[in-house]
Each structure stands twice: as structure tokens, then as C-alpha cells.
Amino acid sequence: xxxxxxxxxxxxxxxxxxxxxxxxxxxxxxxxxxxxxxxxxxxxxxxxxxxxxxxxxxxxxxxxxxxxxxxxxxxxxxxxxxxxxxxxxxxxxxxxxxxxxxxxxxxxxxxxxxxxxxxxxxxxxxxxxxxxxxxxxxxxxxxxxxxxxxxxxxxxxxxxxxxxxxxxxxxxxxxxxxxxxxxxxxxxxxx
Numbered sequence: 286x287x288x289x290x291x292x293x294x295x296x297x298x299x300x301x302x303x304x305x306x307x308x309x310x311x312x313x314x315x316x317x318x319x320x321x322x323x324x325x326x327x328x329x330x331x332x333x334x335x336x337x338x339x340x341x342x343x344x345x346x347x348x349x350x351x352x353x354x355x356x357x358x359x360x361x362x363x364x365x366x367x368x369x370x371x372x373x374x375x376x377x378x379x380x381x382x383x384x385x386x387x388x389x390x391x392x393x394x395x396x397x398x399x400x401x402x403x404x405x406x407x408x409x410x411x412x413x414x415x416x417x418x419x420x421x422x423x424x425x426x427x428x429x430x431x432x433x434x435x436x437x438x439x440x441x442x443x444x445x446x447x448x449x450x451x452x453x454x455x456x457x458x459x460x461x462x463x464x465x466x467x468x469x470x471x472x473x474x475x476x
Contacts, residue, residue: 295470300332301342303461307453308346312353318445322347323404324453326378330385331392332461340382347378373415377408392458401454405447413439 307321307328325343333339351371355362365371381404388396413428417435420428428435465471 297338299464299471303457304329304342305346307457308350311350316445318442319449321453322378323381323408323450324457326381327385327400327404327454328457330382331388340379343378343382344375369415369419370412373411377411380407397454397458401450402447405450408446409439409443
């Protein structure tokens with residue numbers, strides 16, 4: 286492969302590899318909601334030149350990690366694929382990727398911090414709305430008492446969502462910045 290072709294292929298493969306590794310980290314033990322979901326979407330949106338790949342790669346990486354979690358956890362997890370949460374989580378991936386587009390060519394610490402927090406809030410809002418929407422009134426839990434109660438009940442999980450997003454955004458954006466400073470073929474990989 287010639288040098289220009291190798292340069293063109295290196296960036297997307299490195300980005301996809303980083304996203305896949307982050308998504309597969311969900312298989313490791315972690316606190317509830319401490320995951321790379323929003324960070325991989327923001328990262329893909331910020332750095333994939335092709336906008337379709339920016340959306341598809343994080344979705345496929347998360348789907349692969351979900352399938353592997355399903356196999357690891359058996360029947361309990363497999364019902365997740367038929368749940369409204371599945372749709373809400375994958376919608377949040379797409380929406381966080383769109384947030385990542387705002388970082389194209391302008392990814393720096395404060396902007397990554399801001400979009401990471403915005404992505405965490407977006408994820409919290411969508412997934413708790415889905416929980417409320419599908420709540421069984423006979424269960425008597427907070428979500429069956431109303432949307433506001435559902436959001437309040439979800440607050441303890443939000444802290445882990447935000448911390449996970451900030452952690453993985455730091456690893457992905459910081460790691461890619463380090464790689465770009467050392468590998469000339471990645472320097473051209475910008476929006």
C-alpha cells in the first residue's frame with residue numbers, strides 16, 4: 286500500500302479500533318451506568334470525516350458489546366433488546382454523535398467537557414423518559430407515580446453516567462490527541 290493510501294486508511298481504522306475497545310470495556314466490572322456510551326458517540330462525531338461512519342461505527346460497536354453482554358448474562362439481558370430502553374439508548378447514541386459534530390476541528394478540553402455533560406444529560410433524559418413511558422402502574426415504583434418522580438429516582442444513576450462519560454471522553458479524546466502528536470498519518474484525520 287502506498288504512503289498516501291496508508292495515511293487515508295490509518296485514521297478511520299484507529300478511530301474505529303478505539304471506539305470498539307471502549308465499547309467492549311462494558312464487559313468489565315463497573316458501577317451502574319459508568320459506561321462509554323456517550324463518549325464513543327461524541328468521539329465518532331468529532332473525528333470521523335464521513336458523517337455516516339461517525340454514526341454507524343459507535344452504533345455497531347455498542348451493538349456488539351450488547352450482544353456479548355447478552356451472551357455473558359443470558360436470558361436476563363436478552364430481553365433488553367425488546368425493551369424501550371434499547372431504543373432510547375441507541376437514540377441517545379445518534380443524538381450524541383450529532384453533538385460530536387460540533388467538536389469537529391475544535392475539540393479541546395472545555396468543549397469536550399461541555400459536550401460530555403450535555404450528552405450525559407441527554408442520555409439521562411431519554412432513558413428515564415423511556416422508563417416512565419413503560420412503567421407498570423401496578424408496580425408502585427417511582428416511575429409509576431409520574432415523570433418527575435422517575436427523573437428524581439434516576440438521579441443516583443446520573444452521577445455514574447456523567448463520571449463514565451467524562452472518563453471515557455478523556456481517554457478517547459486525550460488518547461487520540463497523543464496518537465496524533467506521534468503519528469503523522471493521523472494528523473490529517475480531522476473533520
